[in-house]
Amino acid sequence: MSYKNFPMVPRVIFGRGSFNQLSELLAPNRLSNNAPFIFLVDDVFRTNVNITSRIPIAYQDKIILVSTAEEPKTSQVDELVEDIILTSKERPSGIIGIGGGSILDLAKAVAIMLTNEGNAEDYQGWDLVKNKALYHVGIPTISGTGAEVSRTTVLTGPKRKLGINSDFTPFDQVVLDPELTNGAPKDQWFYTGMDCFIHCVESLNGTYLNAFSKTYGDTAYGLCKEIYLDGNLTKKEAQDKLMMASWHGGMSIAYSQVGVAHAMSYGLSYLLGTKHGIGNCIVFNHLEEFYPNDVKLFKEMLEKHNINMPVGICKDLSKKDFDTMIDVALGLEPLWENAIGKNWKKTITRKKLKELYSKM
Amino acid sequence: MSYKNFPMVPRVIFGRGSFNQLSELLAPNRLSNNAPFIFLVDDVFRTNVNITSRIPIAYQDKIILVSTAEEPKTSQVDELVEDIILTSKERPSGIIGIGGGSILDLAKAVAIMLTNEGNAEDYQGWDLVKNKALYHVGIPTISGTGAEVSRTTVLTGPKRKLGINSDFTPFDQVVLDPELTNGAPKDQWFYTGMDCFIHCVESLNGTYLNAFSKTYGDTAYGLCKEIYLDGNLTKKEAQDKLMMASWHGGMSIAYSQVGVAHAMSYGLSYLLGTKHGIGNCIVFNHLEEFYPNDVKLFKEMLEKHNINMPVGICKDLSKKDFDTMIDVALGLEPLWENAIGKNWKKTITRKKLKELYSKM
Numbered sequence: 001m002s003y004k005n006f007p008m009v010p011r012v013i014f015g016r017g018s019f020n021q022l023s024e025l026l027a028p029n030r031l032s033n034n035a036p037f038i039f040l041v042d043d044v045f046r047t048n049v050n051i052t053s054r055i056p057i058a059y060q061d062k063i064i065l066v067s068t069a070e071e072p073k074t075s076q077v078d079e080l081v082e083d084i085i086l087t088s089k090e091r092p093s094g095i096i097g098i099g100g101g102s103i104l105d106l107a108k109a110v111a112i113m114l115t116n117e118g119n120a121e122d123y124q125g126w127d128l129v130k131n132k133a134l135y136h137v138g139i140p141t142i143s144g145t146g147a148e149v150s151r152t153t154v155l156t157g158p159k160r161k162l163g164i165n166s167d168f169t170p171f172d173q174v175v176l177d178p179e180l181t182n183g184a185p186k187d188q189w190f191y192t193g194m195d196c197f198i199h200c201v202e203s204l205n206g207t208y209l210n211a212f213s214k215t216y217g218d219t220a221y222g223l224c225k226e227i228y229l230d231g232n233l234t235k236k237e238a239q240d241k242l243m244m245a246s247w248h249g250g251m252s253i254a255y256s257q258v259g260v261a262h263a264m265s266y267g268l269s270y271l272l273g274t275k276h277g278i279g280n281c282i283v284f285n286h287l288e289e290f291y292p293n294d295v296k297l298f299k300e301m302l303e304k305h306n307i308n309m310p311v312g313i314c315k316d317l318s319k320k321d322f323d324t325m326i327d328v329a330l331g332l333e334p335l336w337e338n339a340i341g342k343n344w345k346k347t348i349t350r351k352k353l354k355e356l357y358s359k360m
Numbered sequence: 361m362s363y364k365n366f367p368m369v370p371r372v373i374f375g376r377g378s379f380n381q382l383s384e385l386l387a388p389n390r391l392s393n394n395a396p397f398i399f400l401v402d403d404v405f406r407t408n409v410n411i412t413s414r415i416p417i418a419y420q421d422k423i424i425l426v427s428t429a430e431e432p433k434t435s436q437v438d439e440l441v442e443d444i445i446l447t448s449k450e451r452p453s454g455i456i457g458i459g460g461g462s463i464l465d466l467a468k469a470v471a472i473m474l475t476n477e478g479n480a481e482d483y484q485g486w487d488l489v490k491n492k493a494l495y496h497v498g499i500p501t502i503s504g505t506g507a508e509v510s511r512t513t514v515l516t517g518p519k520r521k522l523g524i525n526s527d528f529t530p531f532d533q534v535v536l537d538p539e540l541t542n543g544a545p546k547d548q549w550f551y552t553g554m555d556c557f558i559h560c561v562e563s564l565n566g567t568y569l570n571a572f573s574k575t576y577g578d579t580a581y582g583l584c585k586e587i588y589l590d591g592n593l594t595k596k597e598a599q600d601k602l603m604m605a606s607w608h609g610g611m612s613i614a615y616s617q618v619g620v621a622h623a624m625s626y627g628l629s630y631l632l633g634t635k636h637g638i639g640n641c642i643v644f645n646h647l648e649e650f651y652p653n654d655v656k657l658f659k660e661m662l663e664k665h666n667i668n669m670p671v672g673i674c675k676d677l678s679k680k681d682f683d684t685m686i687d688v689a690l691g692l693e694p695l696w697e698n699a700i701g702k703n704w705k706k707t708i709t710r711k712k713l714k715e716l717y718s719k720m
Contacts, residue, residue: 003373005371005373005385006373014363015615215605219576243571244572
């Protein structure tokens with residue numbers, strides 16, 4: 001038996017207002033005055049002076065505002081990398097992602113592709129990256145995805161939606177400042193937080209689970225219940241705890257895997273562009289047979305927070321569309337093996353997935 | 361307000377039998393055939409073939425068996441460093457500690473002192489280390505200390521018992537193999553596990569606590585109760601969970617501090633050479649006024665596991681002896697500030713500590 005040697009984020013700073021220390025965190029990592037820091041920032045912050053004015057710009061440093069209207073694409077990574085190479089005098093000192101899961105994943109992928117040849121799609125899969133990525137920093141502005149701590153960056157490519165999973169993917173530095181999550185729209189707060197809840201459910205109920213992943217998963221799962229069900233927390237407490245839930249939930253995947261919701265959500269996202277958080281929720285809502293207790297809890301959370309989930313998003317799809325989604329979902333073998341076990345192909349048939357997708 | 365940028369162990373492997381992968385973990389870090397890996401191994405394993413025969417020795421690599429009859433000393437670190445320099449053709453490729461908290465702390469300190477001038481005692485304190493330590497690996501064979509994940513290495517020097525706290529202290533690699541904890545004597549299993557329980561109590565009840573440390577502390581605290589009180593676990597489950605409790609308990613100190621038990625236990629250890637785990641227990645047993653509920657739980661655990669704690673260890677001490685212990689304890693200002701608050705000097709007087717030590 002061979003265990004994975006898991007790479008952890010080597011530096012983390014946690015605290016309300018810790019974003020103000022970004023300048024001192026970056027300074028020792030500046031390679032030269034001509035080697036800029038590139039800040040990839042979610043363009044929802046375009047007019048948010050509280051964020052943009054506090055980004056420490058010096059020398060040739062540059063802010064690139066990135067739309068996250070769509071899930072991150074391999075082509076988008078390639079374009080960003082080309083733009084950065086063309087406009088920088090020297091190879092950048094580092095890439096800093098400031099935003100949600102999409103921005104964090106883009107920052108990780110861009111940092112990898114600045115030191116590895118070819119196109120981003122060439123590296124979708126497991127352990128295909130050859131060279132150490134550029135120094136890269138993750139600063140989440142919404143909590144739940146676990147992207148700040150994971151060894152993947154999930155991208156939609158021409159052929160598939162799949163992560164660049166590698167030891168070089170994790171950030172070199174993470175800044176956890178719960179204040180930055182102020183002002184996230186309620187729906188997004190819910191769907192992104194549920195990404196964490198669903199991570200935990202899938203990890204804790206998976207066949208890959210060990211004591212390492214279980215202790216992290218139990219912690220994050222408990223925090224999610226406290227935040228989304230118990231409702232006894234102040235706003236600040238809830239922000240702080242959700243940021244930590246996301247962190248621990250991400251760590252829970254270290255030795256485990258996600259499961260049915262993620263596999264099927266990737267299908268929705270690939271075909272329809274459904275964003276990851278809401279896509280997970282749309283799928284999870286119909287997974288009683290796989291995760292009975294937790295789907296019940298999820299429905300209670302939906303009700304408590306008055307969230308109206310989209311319905312009927314698959315009703316007008318063609319047979320070809322269903323086939324596309326089913327192909328993407330079935331391609332994620334480790335997720336199914338974790339969720340169902342080694343013999344998953346006996347029960348997870350194309351017909352079964354068609355039935356499930358048809359309900360959504 | 362300025363937050364600490366916490367260094368995390370960048371690589372961790374967890375799993376029963378993962379010790380067998382040590383060779384492949386070390387190989388990429390070998391600098392040359394003349395640059396040995398030095399294995400510092402607790403000499404209780406001298407005749408334990410299950411451990412010693414599985415240590416992967418090649419080229420000039422060397423096993424040094426180290427007695428842990430006494431707490432680690434700065435002079436012991438200096439001697440080990442001198443011995444390694446004199447007997448190695450080149451600066452070693454790395455230091456691997458295999459043992460309990462004492463061995464792990466020695467491995468960390470030796471790795472630091474092989475790249476920093478002077479003597480180990482010069483670096484006791486906070487952030488005094490100038491140069492990156494040698495590559496160093498921690499492999500715990502008993503669980504509870506948190507030394508595998510902490511940024512300190514606690515040493516008894518000529519003047520004081522105090523850690524070398526620095527960003528260069530944490531291990532570069534940790535191997536968490538719960539099988540290695542097979543065969544630890546019951547008393548030691550109890551006292552070392554209680555080190556974790558007491559870490560958590562001190563962190564969770566400290567004034568420094570934030571959501572980061574709290575989530576780790578709550579996790580480890582819950583695991584300790586499950587292991588030492590509930591008693592529904594198989595031996596393997598308990599081993600796995602205690603190894604994770606130690607890990608999370610260590611992480612809980614990241615943004616927090618230990619408290620009264622550790623401060624006073626350092627005094628006992630400095631004067632009497634009391635080992636850290638049992639010393640903590642001897643002190644904690646008398647701290648009802650600081651940690652009422654948890655001291656009650658601790659007494660239940662003592663009873664459940666039929667542990668007979670030493671009593672009267674301070675009964676024949678002189679006034680000078682008490683003064684020495686009190687000086688050591690009061691010198692640990694961050695611990696008192698965490699435990700009691702900024703005004704701790706009002707209540708923590710020499711008289712107060714004398715009274716407490718007299719009970720032990």
